[in-house]
Amino acid sequence: MNILVVEDNRVAAQFLVKTLARMGHTSQCAENGALAWAMFQSTPFEVVISDWEMPEMDGLQLCRLVRDYSDTLYTYFILLTAKSQVEDKVLGLQAGADDFLVKPLDSGELMARLEVGSRIITIHKQMANMVSSLHAAQQRFSELFLGLPIAGVTIDEMGRVQEWNRAFESLINLQGKMIYEESLLDTITPLEMRPELEKEIGELLEGKHISDYEWHFKEKGNVERYLLWNAIPLTSFNGTITGAIHTLIDITQMKRTEQQVRQYSEELEGKQKELWRVNALLHQQALTDGLTGLSNHRAFQENLNQEYMRAQRHFTPLSVIMADVDYFKRFNDSFGHPAGDEVLKTVATLIRDTARGTDCVARYGGEEFVMVLVNTDAEGAFQVAERIRKAVESFPWAMRPITLSLGVSALRTDSKSATEVLGEADFALYRSKQEGRNRVTLHHSSSDGELISAA
Structure with a gap:
C-alpha cells in the first residue's frame, strides 16, 4: 500500500x-x-x-x-x-x-x-x-427515457413533476415552459376531468396501478384529443412509495409501445431497489466490526447514547460491561496474529451467546469488548458479566487457556452523561486487571468517594 x-x-x-x-x-x-x-x-x-x-x-x-x-x-x-x-x-x-x-x-x-x-x-x-455501476445504469436509463418515442413524466409522492422527456414536451406543447415541481394535474388536466383524475392519482400514490385509462377531451379550437394513460408507483427498497412514472400516448400508438413502456418502467423500479439495497449494505457494513461480526465502536456509541437518553426519560435501569482479553499481546507474540484473530472471534461468539436480543454487544477496539444492557441494574449486569467470564474460562481453548477481565457500571440518579457511565465501567475493568485479572469488578459510588467491589 x-x-x-x-x-x-x-x-x-x-x-x-x-x-x-x-x-x-x-x-x-x-x-x-x-x-x-x-x-x-x-x-x-x-x-x-x-x-x-x-x-x-x-x-x-x-x-x-x-x-x-x-x-x-x-x-x-x-x-x-x-x-x-x-x-x-x-x-x-x-x-x-x-x-x-x-x-x-x-x-x-x-x-x-x-x-x-x-x-x-x-x-x-x-x-x-x-x-458507480448503478449510477451508470441509471444514467443509461435516463438517456433511454429521454429518447423514448412516447411521452413520459415522473412525479414525486406529492404529485409534483420531477422528470419529463421530449415527447412529453411535444405532446402537451410546452414550448420551453419549465414545469419542474408543478402539479401534474395543473400541467395536463382539462378542467372538466380534474375531480376524476385527482381520485386516480390519489389511488396511484397509495399503490394502485393505472392501466389503459383513456382520456377523451377537446383542446382549444374544439379539436378532439385521445390519449391513453398508464402509470405505476415507484417504491423504495423498503416498500415505501416515492412517486410514480406516467406515460401518455395517442391511442393509435398504444399497441406498438405498450410492451416497451412496461420494460422501461420495470427496469427503473428494479434499479432503484438495487440502489437502496446497496445503500443498506453500506450502512450495515459501516456499523459492523469486520473481524467479529459484532457492532463496531461507532454503532456502540450511537446505541449507548440512545439507550442512555431513553433510560433517563423513563427512569429505567441501564448498565455497561467492558471486557478485555487477558494477556492478549503475549498470546499474539507466542502464536501469531491469525491465532489471535480466532480467539477474538470465539470470545465475541461466547459474549453474544450470553447476551439477550435487546443488548448491544460490540467490539470496542483491539481485544476490548463492550455491552449495553437495557432494563438491567448493577446486580443483574454483574451476574451477566460473571456468566461471560465463566464461559470464556471454561471454553476448551486449543493453544492455552484464555480468560477475561471485566468491569461493570450502572446508571445512577446523579449520572451526568453516557460517557461517565462508560468511563466508570472502564475504571472497574482497570481494577479487575490490577487485582489479578480473570475477575469481574462492579463500580459503585457514594458520598465518600468511589468504591469498587469485585468477584
Whole structure:
C-alpha cells in the first residue's frame, strides 16, 4: 500500500519508513500536518499514519481534513500517539480516525493494523465500484427515457413533476415552459376531468396501478384529443412509495409501445431497489466490526447514547460491561496474529451467546469488548458479566487457556452523561486487571468517594 507517514520526530519517522518497507509498503514522510495535507492533496495515499501532537497542524486537524476531502477514495487513518485514555480515543474517533497505534511502536501490531486497514480499503473500493455501476445504469436509463418515442413524466409522492422527456414536451406543447415541481394535474388536466383524475392519482400514490385509462377531451379550437394513460408507483427498497412514472400516448400508438413502456418502467423500479439495497449494505457494513461480526465502536456509541437518553426519560435501569482479553499481546507474540484473530472471534461468539436480543454487544477496539444492557441494574449486569467470564474460562481453548477481565457500571440518579457511565465501567475493568485479572469488578459510588467491589 502507499502510505503517508506524518511524524515530527525524524528518528521515529525513519524507523517507521524502514519498518513499512520491510513489510512491502511504499511510504513518504511529512514532518508536520500542514506539509502532509499539501502532499495528500497532490498524491493519493491509501493509508495515513500520523502522530497526534505536531507543530503547525496536529493529527486531529489533519484527520478531519482528510475525512472531508471528497476527491479521493477512502483513506485509512491511523493515529500514532502515547495517549491511551478512553476520552482521547473518543476524540480521535470523532475526528475520523480508524485506528490507533500506541508508542512505543510494536511492529507486529503495526502489521496487524495495516492488514485490517487493507481489508477495509478493499471493501470500500468494491462498494464504490458497485455504486458507480448503478449510477451508470441509471444514467443509461435516463438517456433511454429521454429518447423514448412516447411521452413520459415522473412525479414525486406529492404529485409534483420531477422528470419529463421530449415527447412529453411535444405532446402537451410546452414550448420551453419549465414545469419542474408543478402539479401534474395543473400541467395536463382539462378542467372538466380534474375531480376524476385527482381520485386516480390519489389511488396511484397509495399503490394502485393505472392501466389503459383513456382520456377523451377537446383542446382549444374544439379539436378532439385521445390519449391513453398508464402509470405505476415507484417504491423504495423498503416498500415505501416515492412517486410514480406516467406515460401518455395517442391511442393509435398504444399497441406498438405498450410492451416497451412496461420494460422501461420495470427496469427503473428494479434499479432503484438495487440502489437502496446497496445503500443498506453500506450502512450495515459501516456499523459492523469486520473481524467479529459484532457492532463496531461507532454503532456502540450511537446505541449507548440512545439507550442512555431513553433510560433517563423513563427512569429505567441501564448498565455497561467492558471486557478485555487477558494477556492478549503475549498470546499474539507466542502464536501469531491469525491465532489471535480466532480467539477474538470465539470470545465475541461466547459474549453474544450470553447476551439477550435487546443488548448491544460490540467490539470496542483491539481485544476490548463492550455491552449495553437495557432494563438491567448493577446486580443483574454483574451476574451477566460473571456468566461471560465463566464461559470464556471454561471454553476448551486449543493453544492455552484464555480468560477475561471485566468491569461493570450502572446508571445512577446523579449520572451526568453516557460517557461517565462508560468511563466508570472502564475504571472497574482497570481494577479487575490490577487485582489479578480473570475477575469481574462492579463500580459503585457514594458520598465518600468511589468504591469498587469485585468477584
